[in-house]
Amino acid sequence: MEFPSIKRNILLNPGPSTTTDTVKYAQVVPDICPREKEFAGLMKGLREDLVRIVHGDTQKYTSVLFCGSGTLNIDVCLNSLLPAGKKILVVNNGAYSTRAVEICEHYGMPHIDLKFPVDQQPDLALVEKTLRDNPDIALVHTTHNETGTGILNPIREIGALAHRYGAVFTVDTTSTYAMRPIDIEADNIDFCMASAQKGLMAMTGLSFVVGNRALIEASAAYPTRSYYCNLFLQYDYFEKTGEMHFTPPVQTIYAALQALKEYWAEGEEAKWARHTRVFNAIHAGLDELGFRDAVRREWQSGLVVSVVYPDDPNWNFEKVHNYCYERGFTIYPGKISTTNTFRLCALGAIDEADIRDFFVVFRAALKELGVQTPALYNN
Numbered sequence: 001m002e003f004p005s006i007k008r009n010i011l012l013n014p015g016p017s018t019t020t021d022t023v024k025y026a027q028v029v030p031d032i033c034p035r036e037k038e039f040a041g042l043m044k045g046l047r048e049d050l051v052r053i054v055h056g057d058t059q060k061y062t063s064v065l066f067c068g069s070g071t072l073n074i075d076v077c078l079n080s081l082l083p084a085g086k087k088i089l090v091v092n093n094g095a096y097s098t099r100a101v102e103i104c105e106h107y108g109m110p111h112i113d114l115k116f117p118v119d120q121q122p123d124l125a126l127v128e129k130t131l132r133d134n135p136d137i138a139l140v141h142t143t144h145n146e147t148g149t150g151i152l153n154p155i156r157e158i159g160a161l162a163h164r165y166g167a168v169f170t171v172d173t174t175s176t177y178a179m180r181p182i183d184i185e186a187d188n189i190d191f192c193m194a195s196a197q198k199g200l201m202a203m204t205g206l207s208f209v210v211g212n213r214a215l216i217e218a219s220a221a222y223p224t225r226s227y228y229c230n231l232f233l234q235y236d237y238f239e240k241t242g243e244m245h246f247t248p249p250v251q252t253i254y255a256a257l258q259a260l261k262e263y264w265a266e267g268e269e270a271k272w273a274r275h276t277r278v279f280n281a282i283h284a285g286l287d288e289l290g291f292r293d294a295v296r297r298e299w300q301s302g303l304v305v306s307v308v309y310p311d312d313p314n315w316n317f318e319k320v321h322n323y324c325y326e327r328g329f330t331i332y333p334g335k336i337s338t339t340n341t342f343r344l345c346a347l348g349a350i351d352e353a354d355i356r357d358f359f360v361v362f363r364a365a366l367k368e369l370g371v372q373t374p375a376l377y378n379n
């Protein structure tokens with residue numbers, strides 16, 4: 001069937017990302033009851049593909065699907081994988097690890113919030129000291145790419161420390177999965193996670209945890225802190241029936257299946273190279289206008305650029321945003337409490353030509369507002 005093309009918006013926000021029309025239209029399918037075997041068959045293939053994206057052995061690792069946004073995965077991992085009487089260590093240098101801390105607080109789970117500045121990578125010696133001093137830590141959690149700033153965390157090293165001290169390692173890979181290559185075993189990850197609308201370039205509403213099957217099975221004996229959001233319960237239901245415990249996001253799953261086809265067709269390496277091109281084009285455009293990064297460039301994830309607001313009295317993020325938005329480009333506010341920043345991200349089905357088009361519009365917005373270039377910074 002032929003479908004008309006859909007207006008293409010360039011989303012430079014940190015997800016949901018720009019999708020292809022083929023992914024959008026994959027949702028237009030005959031109605032189906034998701035309890036049919038045909039649908040369960042689709043989810044089986046999907047679950048295996050999600051493990052393959054992080055190079056996991058599908059015997060050792062599995063994926064568990066949930067209906068919800070990405071935060072649900074953090075909730076599920078933390079509330080499900082903590083044995084009674086044990087503690088969680090959150091290696092925290094940003095907004096998303098802070099969210100993990102809030103989840104611990106919400107469930108009343110014992111935890112240590114090991115805080116580092118948002119523009120700094122965590123101090124591994126301090127992580128190790130904390131593990132050594134607290135033998136009751138059973139779970140270490142951190143964020144791979146802190147999407148609020150775009151800082152990349154050394155997960156392989158943190159994972160090695162977690163394992164040395166006998167803890168399980170869960171990583172929020174929501175903003176790297178299916179973009180920046182991950183090898184679940186080599187990266188010392190026990191559980192990682194994402195939602196379909198970021199790296200996979202599919203639709204919102206489907207999230208998934210990819211992790212170690214034996215550890216999920218062991219967690220059957222741990223306290224159950226949530227009814228809907230329990231990892232073992234959902235896993236067990238999938239293993240026994242091939243289905244989600246409760247109604248899955250049917251059309252979103254069809255879109256994810258199409259997105260996976262496109263993922264394999266593009267290929268891990270080529271896709272990462274494309275995101276890198278986009279990232280470099282964002283930097284080139286900003287450099288030319290004299291804008292400053294909030295995070296040291298060599299620490300950046302290659303997916304999110306956090307830009308410091310210029311000290312120009314005419315600078316107005318809201319107005320620049322609106323000017324760009326009306327022309328099909330979405331830019332996004334920052335997430336650093338101490339510095340005013342905005343973000344330009346390299347997610348989605350876009351390429352460097354889209355970034356060049358964006359900078360034509362961005363420049364015009366600056367001109368219209370009378371913002372001077374090179375951008376003005378007082379110090």
Ligand SMILES: *Cc1c(COP(=O)(O)O)cnc(C)c1O
Nearest residue numbers: 069070071072096147172174175
């Ligand atoms: C997007 C994102 C999430 C999930 O946010 P939702 O609003 O729940 O989709 C979680 N962690 C990271 C690092 C993210 O970038």
